[in-house]
Each structure stands twice: as C-alpha cells, then as structure tokens.
Amino acid sequence: MTDTLSDRLLDAALMHVAFDGWTETTFNAAVADAEVDPVVARGLFPRGAVDLAIAYHKQGDAEMLRKINAADLSEMRFRDKVIFAVRARIEAAEDREAVRRGTTLFALPLYAGDGAKLIWGTADAIWTALGDTSDDINWYTKRATLSAVYSSTVLYWLGDDSLGNDATWEFLDRRIEDVMRFEKVKAGVRENRLLSTVLAGPMAVLSRVSAPRRADDLPGGVGH
Template sequence: MTAPDVKETLLDAALIHVAFDGWSAETFAAAVADCGVDMAVARAVCPRGAVDLAMAYHQRGDRLMAARFAAEDMTGLRYSEKVAALVRFRIEAADDKEAVRRGTTLFTLPQYAADGARLIWNTCDLIWNLLGDSSDDVNWYTKRMTLSGVYSSTVLYWLGDDSQGEQATWEFLDRRIDDVMRFEKFKASVRANKPLSALLAGPMAVLGAIKAPKRRDDMPGHMGGTN
C-alpha cells in the first residue's frame, strides 16, 4: 500500500470518529486501530496525526470539485455563474458538515491557522485555474484573495444553514459573487477615468510591477512538503 493509499484509508476510518472527538489524537489512534495500520507507518504518513488527516479531507474535496467540473456542461453560463458553480461544487463535495465544522475549529487555532489559510488559498487558486485564469500581475493575487473571502464566508453560512436543499446558502453565495462583480466593474471604471488614472499613476505603476508566482510554492510564507 502506497503512502497516499494509507492516508486515504486512515482518513476514511477517521471520519467515523471526527463527529465525537474532532480532528484529535483520539480520532487518529482510533482510525489507526480500525484499519489495522501499524502506528509507525501511520506516523510516517501523517507526522502530525489528525491534523494531516484534516488537511487530506480538505484536499479530497478539491479533487472532487475538479472531477465534477470536468464532468459538467457549463457552456452558456456567464463567467460569474461558473465561479459560483465551482464554489458550490466545492462545498457540496464536503458532504460531512461536522467534519468541516471540526476542521474550521482546528484551523482557527494559532498553530494551525497558516495551514488553514493555505488550504483555502489553494482551493481558490484551483477554481481560477480550472476556469482558465491567465492573469500574471497583481490581479492574480486579488482574484484569489477576494474569492477566499467569498468561499470562507459561504462555508460559515452553510454550516449554520438548515433551509430546504440549503437554498439559503446558494442565495448567499450569489449575493457575494454579485458583490465581487460590482467591485471588478468599479476597478474597470477607475482605469477608464483619465483624471483618476493620472492621479493614481504612481501606485498603479507599483502594482503593475507585481507578477504572479512562477511556481505554486513560490510565495512568501509557503513551506514545501505540507500539501
């Protein structure tokens, strides 16, 4: 069994216990016992125990979102509708609300906050890449930062949503996407306004010098080997 296979096996076993014990040492030990993996092997694959499994659960959701996107026919949808659809696909991929709730609690802890932020960033980076985003300047960052806010707020709304078919969540998501599109239109209007563009020429020149990272790990604060 390969290391990825071991991690997936442990993750499946852990999900049964997460609702009761969270992404904890107790959950990790129970998962190891349930699937019969040697603890030394489990620790080699998941050095941080259940924290690594919580990250693997999020990354599994990313893969499921990408697979659903590949299978869906999205022709005819506006760009903003495609963004909203992908955010919805990603949230629906996390079919265990309690696992997400426990993960949200885990990644708000100071020692794991950077991991949580990176997971959300990578999800939003994947969404833009799936949509063919070709920006290579400061817009590369602003798009991902803005979508990270939309995604995070929608997940929190979803966790408390008990509406039929979670319709309230999808309406909330649509409103957030509309806010983003209005902001993009505002930026375009600033660029089209010659007096204002002249006033902001200096700051815009600085921003124009910012380029997208050449590699996925070519970002400040990124630590290799954590995904």
C-alpha cells in the first residue's frame, strides 16, 4: 500500500514539476490529484517535494539496474559496460524537465548534500552491478570518477537537441576514454620504480583506507 501511494504521489507530481518545479506547490497539487490524505502524504515525504525529487531519482536508478540485469554484457569490453550503464541511467529519466528542475533544486546550498549523495549512489549502483570488488582506496576513486562522468553527461544531455541524443552519447564516450587514460597513468605510476619510491609514504597511508563495511559507514575507515 505504501509503495502504491508513493508511486501515485510521484506520478501526480510529475504532471506539475514542469510548471512549478519540485516545490511545495507541486507537492500540494500532487496530494490533491492523487487523493491522498495530506497527513499520510507528509508521513511518506516529510520534506514534501524535495523527498519526491529524491524518490524520482531513485526510481531512475532502479530502472537502470533492471536494464543492466536484463542485458547480456558478457561480450562487452569493460569501458563499454560502463557506457551502457550510464546511458541506461540517463534513458531511464524520460522526463527531461523533471531532471532539469531537480538539477536546479539540488544546486541550492540547502540541498546540495542530498544531490551529491544521489549522484554518488548512482555511481555506486553502477559499479556494484558491474561486479566491482575493490576494497581499498580504489572503491572511492572509482565512484568519485564515475560521479563526475555521470553528472557532466547529464548536464550535457539537458542541453542536447541532437537526433537520438547522439551528441550526448559521443560526449559520454569521450569522458569514459578520458577515465581510461587516467587509469593507464595510475598503472604507469605503480610500475615506475622511481615514482613508486618517491610516493611510497603517501601510498602507504592510502593503502590503509578501506571501503565502507555498511551503508552508513561512509566515508570509510583507516586500518580496518
């Protein structure tokens, strides 16, 4: 029942977001349109439209994971798997104006933390779905890098009027290629005897950083 009410409210809200953004006006209109008790609606979404916007983002993550799990990625290069996942996530956001309004909302200082957490969550969902097993500093760097790729691609997509969003997919491909080059540089540093010696101290410290053991364990620990 709760999921049904939540979905009804979110669907109703999307009819108003293009005009009023993720605001209290939209929340109140959604409550009225969905014929949900205002007290119940506030219990489901305590911060009103802000929590609706968060639910909309998480709904997109869920749809992305469904597409990833349904696809046969076994023959793909890893870079292409990442591209597939990011593209699936963007395509899951069918309402471009809702995403645009959400980007504006989460750019506000009051909600910037929520926005950063959502983007990080998307990157984490992608890496986890693709089988990432890193348990050290790489756990963080992978997600930080993909968060940057995803967020920049979304911003590009919001202004893309090319046929089939071809310009966005080309932009995504370039960003992933940049990441691949960065990974090659990291590998080169590790293999370079001189640089490895110079960076031995910092690398020793970083090697003690571990991935979080629980969902609420961010940003991780040292010496677990």
